[in-house]
Each structure stands twice: as C-alpha cells, then as structure tokens.
Amino acid sequence: MPKKELAKGYTTGTCAQAATRAAMQMLFTGEKVEQVSVELPQGEKLQLDITDIQRKYTDRELPDMVSCAVKKNSGDDPDITNGVLVYSQVRLSETGQIHIDGGIGVGRVTRPGLNQPVGEAAINRVPRQMIRKEVEEACEEVGYTGGIDVEISIPEGARLAKETFNPRLGIEGGLSILGTTGIVNPMSEQALIDTIEVEMKVCLAEKYRYLIIAPGNYGLDFLKEQYSIEENDVVKCSNYIGQTIDMAVEQDCKGVLLVGHIGKLIKVSGGIMNTHSRWADCRMDLFATAALRAGIAGEKAVEFLDCVTTDDALEKCSEEERTRIMEKIMMRMEEYLNYRGKRRDTGGSGHVFQCIRNPWKDRKSRRTDRKIQKRTTYTIDTRVCRRSCWWQVLCRTGRSRKMIHFVGAGPGAEDLITVRGQRYLEQADVVIYAGSLVNPGLLKSTKETCEIYNSAKMTLEEVLEVMEQAEREQKMTVRLHTGDPCLYGAIREQMDHLDELGIAYDSCPGVSSFCGAAAALNLEYTLPEVSQSVVITRMEGRTPVPAKEKVAAFASHNATMVLFLSTGLLEKLEGQLIEGGYKEDTPAAIVYKATWPEEESYICTVSTLAETAKAHGITKTALIIVGDVVTHHAYERSKLYDPEFTTEFRQGVK
Numbered sequence: 001m002p003k004k005e006l007a008k009g010y011t012t013g014t015c016a017q018a019a020t021r022a023a024m025q026m027l028f029t030g031e032k033v034e035q036v037s038v039e040l041p042q043g044e045k046l047q048l049d050i051t052d053i054q055r056k057y058t059d060r061e062l063p064d065m066v067s068c069a070v071k072k073n074s075g076d077d078p079d080i081t082n083g084v085l086v087y088s089q090v091r092l093s094e095t096g097q098i099h100i101d102g103g104i105g106v107g108r109v110t111r112p113g114l115n116q117p118v119g120e121a122a123i124n125r126v127p128r129q130m131i132r133k134e135v136e137e138a139c140e141e142v143g144y145t146g147g148i149d150v151e152i153s154i155p156e157g158a159r160l161a162k163e164t165f166n167p168r169l170g171i172e173g174g175l176s177i178l179g180t181t182g183i184v185n186p187m188s189e190q191a192l193i194d195t196i197e198v199e200m201k202v203c204l205a206e207k208y209r210y211l212i213i214a215p216g217n218y219g220l221d222f223l224k225e226q227y228s229i230e231e232n233d234v235v236k237c238s239n240y241i242g243q244t245i246d247m248a249v250e251q252d253c254k255g256v257l258l259v260g261h262i263g264k265l266i267k268v269s270g271g272i273m274n275t276h277s278r279w280a281d282c283r284m285d286l287f288a289t290a291a292l293r294a295g296i297a298g299e300k301a302v303e304f305l306d307c308v309t310t311d312d313a314l315e316k317c318s319e320e321e322r323t324r325i326m327e328k329i330m331m332r333m334e335e336y337l338n339y340r341g342k343r344r345d346t347g348g349s350g351h352v353f354q355c356i357r358n359p360w361k362d363r364k365s366r367r368t369d370r371k372i373q374k375r376t377t378y379t380i381d382t383r384v385c386r387r388s389c390w391w392q393v394l395c396r397t398g399r400s401r402k403m404i405h406f407v408g409a410g411p412g413a414e415d416l417i418t419v420r421g422q423r424y425l426e427q428a429d430v431v432i433y434a435g436s437l438v439n440p441g442l443l444k445s446t447k448e449t450c451e452i453y454n455s456a457k458m459t460l461e462e463v464l465e466v467m468e469q470a471e472r473e474q475k476m477t478v479r480l481h482t483g484d485p486c487l488y489g490a491i492r493e494q495m496d497h498l499d500e501l502g503i504a505y506d507s508c509p510g511v512s513s514f515c516g517a518a519a520a521l522n523l524e525y526t527l528p529e530v531s532q533s534v535v536i537t538r539m540e541g542r543t544p545v546p547a548k549e550k551v552a553a554f555a556s557h558n559a560t561m562v563l564f565l566s567t568g569l570l571e572k573l574e575g576q577l578i579e580g581g582y583k584e585d586t587p588a589a590i591v592y593k594a595t596w597p598e599e600e601s602y603i604c605t606v607s608t609l610a611e612t613a614k615a616h617g618i619t620k621t622a623l624i625i626v627g628d629v630v631t632h633h634a635y636e637r638s639k640l641y642d643p644e645f646t647t648e649f650r651q652g653v654k
Contacts, residue, residue: 009075010046011179012086013127014038016070016152018048019088020131023066024138024148026055027090030062038134041126052085065091080163081175084156090135093147098135100128100150105157106177111170112205122166122176123152152177165195169202192238197247199235204251210502211256213237213244215275219259239264242273245340254502263310269332273340287313287325290332294324404467404477404503406491408484408510409433412596414441416516421508429475432463437482437621439596460490464497471503483512487536488564514562516594517623520601525560527635530628533559539566539573555580560627567622570610577606577626587630592622603630 022033037047048070056065067089074082093099102108102121109116115124123131135148154160157174161167166176203211212234214220220236223229237244241258248256258265263283267275270286288304300316307313314322405424410416417425425431425445433443435454443452451470455463463479470477481489485507498505514536518525525534535554538545554561555577566573567590578584584607592600604612606626613619628634639645646652 007075009073009079009082010048011127012072012081012084012154012175012177013124013130013179014040014046014070015048015072015086016088016123016127016177017130017134018046019050019068019070019086020090020150020152021134021138022050022053022070023068023088023090024135026053026066026068027063027092028138028142028144030055033068038130041130052087056091065089080160081154084154084160086177087153087155088131089151089153091149093149095147095149096145097147098132098150099147100131100152102174102177103151103153105154105161105174106152107157107161107166107171107174109170110172111202121152122171122174124176124178127177127179165199169195169198189240193240193243196235196237196240196244200244200247200251200253203233203235204253211235211248211253213241213248213256213258215239215241215260215264218261223259234259239274239276239279241268241275242340245273245337249341254504262314265333266310266329268336269329271336271339273336283310284313286329290325290328291321293328294321296321296325404471404479404498404505405508406479406481406485406489406494406505407508408512409438409442409480409482410511411483411513411516411594412439412599413516414439414444416511416595417442418508418510421510424476424478424508425480427476428478430466430470430477431480432458432466432477433480434482438480442480460493464494467494467498467503468501471501481510483514483516484510487512487514488538513594513623514564517562517589517591517601517625520591520594520599521589521603521625521630523625523629523632525562525627525629527629527632528638529636530634531558531560533557535559535561536564537561538564539569539576541565541569551576552580555582555626558582558627560629561625563624563626566624567613567618567620570613570624573624574607574609582606582626586626587628589625589630590616590618590622591625592616592618594623 018036018038021038022036025031025033025036032053034050034053035047036050037045039045050068051071052067052069054067055063058064067087069085069087072079072081072084072086087103089103100121100123102123107122109118109120109122112118116122131150131152135150139145139148154175161171161174164175166172166174200211212223212229213236214223214234215237220231220234223234224231235244245256264275266283266286267280269290270280270282272280272282274280284305284307287307287310288301291301291304292298303316304313307316317325405428407421407424408418409421410418422445425442426447428446428450430451430453431443431446432453432455433440435456446452453463453466458466467477467479479485479491479494481491483489485491486509491507495505514534517523526532535557537549537551537554539551551561551563551573558581561577563573577586584605586606588604588606588609590602590604590609590613592598594601600616600618602612602616609624613622640647642652644652
C-alpha cells in the first residue's frame, strides 16, 4: 500500500495573522467576518475560519475594539498547541503607531539571545511582520492614519507552556507565537532541532563561549551532582549530536563540553552522529573494536560482543583495561568530531575539535561555563568514568582566521621569524607590535590595508580594546612580541582577558633572544661536566622578583645563567653574582641587540660587567651571559657521538 501523505497544518503565527486581518476588517466596516484569506510569507494563500467574535462600541457607529480567534491546526505534527484558540484584539490608538504586544497566555522574553529583546512578548519576527502587514493594508484601504494597538493572546497558553521548553529558554508566562513559513510540516524532529538551536543562542547571548551539551537526563543529572551545574546552563541535544556540533560551529562557539553516558556517546566513535537506536545500535561492536585496538586479548573482546550493555562490558574490565579502552574510543571520537567540524566550513580553514584528556581538578568550584572557559585544559575524568560510566568530552574549536595570534617575532633579524609567524603577518588585518623591541622591518610583509599599532605607546587596556574591536569586525589580529612570547612577554594577562570575553586565540612560538645571543658567540649553553642547566632570569629593579628567585640564590648553582632586562643594573648584578657563589673571574658576556645589524658582543668577567658595558656605551637591549660555557673550555666530550657509547641506533666499540 502506498504510504499515506501526512497532513500539513498552520502555525500560531498564521493564526494570529488571520485573526488580526479579520479583526481589522470588522473594526473599519462593522460587518461580521467569519472567514478570511491570508497570504503566507512564501506566497501561499490560506482560508481560515474565524470564531468567538467580540466587538466593543462607545459613541461611534463602528466598534472601538474587536477581538476574534482562529483555532490552531497542526495537521499530523504532534504539536502541543493543536486545537488552541489564538486571539487577536485590535483597538484604535492615539499614538499614531502600530503597537503589537502579547496578552494572556503569550510568554515574555526574560533572557537575551531569543528572537525578541528581553521584556518583549514572545512573538517572533516573521509573525510580527505578517500581523503588521495586515494592519497596514487595512488602514491603507480606508485611509486611516492613526494608531492601532494589537494584542495577541492564547488563553490556554500559560498551562500548556509548562509542558514545553519555554521555561528553560527564558520565556515566562505562556507560549510563543512562532512560524517562518506559516505552515506546519509534520516534522517533529526538525522542531526539536530548532529548539536546540534556540537554547544554544540563549547560552551564547549570555557570553558563554563554551557550551555544555548533554544528550539527555543522565548527563543533566551528572552535571548537577558532580559540578553543581544547573539544567538552564546546559543545551540538551537529545540524539542530534552531529547537528548540534554543526550549529555550534555556525554560531562561532569556542568549544563544547559534551557530557553523557557511555552507551550513547560510544556511538560517536563510529561516526554515528544521530545516536537514536533506529539509526544504529553498534555499541558492543565499537566497544570490542576499541578493546582490540587497546591490545586486549581477542577472547575477551568476543566476550564484550555478547554483553547486553556497555555497563556490563565495563564490569568485565579491570581498571587498567578500562583506561586503555576508553583512550582508544576517545581517539576515534576526536577524529569524527574533527571531521564533522571541518565539513561545515565553506571557507576552507576548518574547525578543529580536540578531545582534551588532562585531569580536571577542583570540580566543585567550576560551576558554570563562564568558569569552565577560563581553564586551558579540560578532562575526561577517568575516575568518574570508571565509577559511574560517564564520559565528558571537550571539543575545542578554532579558525585559522577571525581570531588573535600571539606571535614571537624572533630575536631581531627579519629572517628569524618562523614560517608560521610570517604567514600570520601576511594574513593579518590588525597588527599590535612591541615597538620598543620588535624590528619594524618585519611589518613590511603586512597587507596595505593592515592596521598597525605600536604597543610601546599603549596601556594594556588600550591594547585589549584594539583586539576587541578587531574581533567585533571579524578581523584577524597578530599580537607581535619580541623573541618568544612566553619569556617576559606579559601575555598571560592578555589571554585571561580574552578568555573572559570568549575570544579565540593561539600562540605561535618564536626564536628567543637568548638563542640569538648564543648564536652571536657560537656558544653551547650546556657543555658536559661544565653546565647542564640554563637559568633564565633578571635582576630585581622597579619590578620585584620572588624572594626565592633572587640572582644570588640562582648563582649558588654555578650553572649557566642568562639575564634579561638587567643592563642598567650591572653593578648590583656583579655583587649578587659574587655573593651567590660565582668567582670574580668567572667568564661573562654582554650581547647587544643579538642578530640585529647593529649587534655587538663582548667577553669579560663577572667583576668587569659594568666596566665593559660603560666602555662600549651599552645601557639597554642587551643580554648578560654568565658561566664557564662562555669561554667553552675544560668540557668533556659528549657521549652522544662517543664511539664507545652504545645508543638505540648503533653499538659502541671498545
């Protein structure tokens, strides 16, 4: 037998439109209207019956107010609003404006991110447009130029809303007036997906750049129990994991934390992005496959195939086996999530989804997504997994453009920036560079349209404002620091602020000036039997250092020492070095502007550092190197290439 075609219905928005049209006709003609024809947004026309007509008269022949209703018909779609009456009440107004509002049973928006601003009635954009269109056309037909107040109500709305997602979404007191086409297609799945998208937008509107996503109540209960995270801070995705990831990418979400039971999430490791059992139920097959990949014996893997549930399979595993199996499953999940993220991107850059496995400690203090996003690492907490069979997967997303790149400029020479750093500079829309230290010649590779800012003349707040503005304008920013940003770059305070705002960034390493200084002197900092450690530090000046990190404390080790930001304090430096244990004749070096065209380098001793710098007019932009490696004598031959030393790759010969 041929499959019966499912009947279409019409939306609450169409009901409100038709009721408004009828009410406006009766307001201006006084004649009873029992049926109207309305044109839907896509051009389709629909005839609808009008019921429960009420008119109010004062001292005019025509009514001052008209109210009427249209009965909602959802067709074969299982819609909770099927059969409800949607009312439109219209009345004359002295404001000269058309004002559309919600009455009894129509919800109010209480959270940002929805279709309407906070405080407005939950009447979506398209229904508002269609209601306004009917009012304007009716006024134009009779030449009326005054104001009209329109009130849409659903008497049953407050009761029915309790059975919908509206309270979770921040719509209080009633139902929403919805519809984009005016027609209800019998696709309850699409309605659910639309709801997921709305939940997501609400969370993102509240500055949550990481979304917490749970397929069902198991995940919600776990989040509440373990982390005190409330249901309203979580997007419930049901079985639609793939489509939820798609929407997260489209909304430029920074990342998602996916929390759920192993029985559902394991399907993602097989590329199954709709986890409903009618699409696929290969839990045990995937579990057994992961076990084989983890090196579990084949006989035991076969046992897993005979298990009814993943819980049963986990019970058959030792603690060590569980960890190994889960690691393999996570690797596969990462691959498929990565693929899913990239396939949605039409610009070619792709999103990257990475499952982070580092332990998440102090769980109780991180109760919301706003706190979660401040951490740089997240977890699959294997202890929780072993105990309760729950999984947590953090998927980070990031684009190669429309973000901020912290880039190491290198020690000075234009050709010592990394290939990646050079590429970022060429692509940048905005560059903020440390003008006091970065070679301006590096900026020659930027685009003509690139905006360039010198941070030497800026405060932290001014730098951050430039970054924020660039992000608002969807521009790519390069924050160009001297050397490698991780050393005395003051980048952490910038990154923390960006984390608070949910702005994506990454770090591109550079060649540090201490490497450039070694190259200037042809030094090896770590010579056998001379020094196997390098202390990178600075003198205490206007900016203090921790008590345990005074130069004298480090000097007691007599290891190689490289000092930044200390050229103006050389007399004090000499005293601290000697006090700590270096001899006065310990070799030292001063390297001025390493790798720059004006590079200078001088060999001296600990006791003559200040004298040497003064003699050559060096007052800043120099590194100080201390230790016997400076003169590279009295060292032992490396065992790495000793013919008598056996390595993984060759046998030693005596």
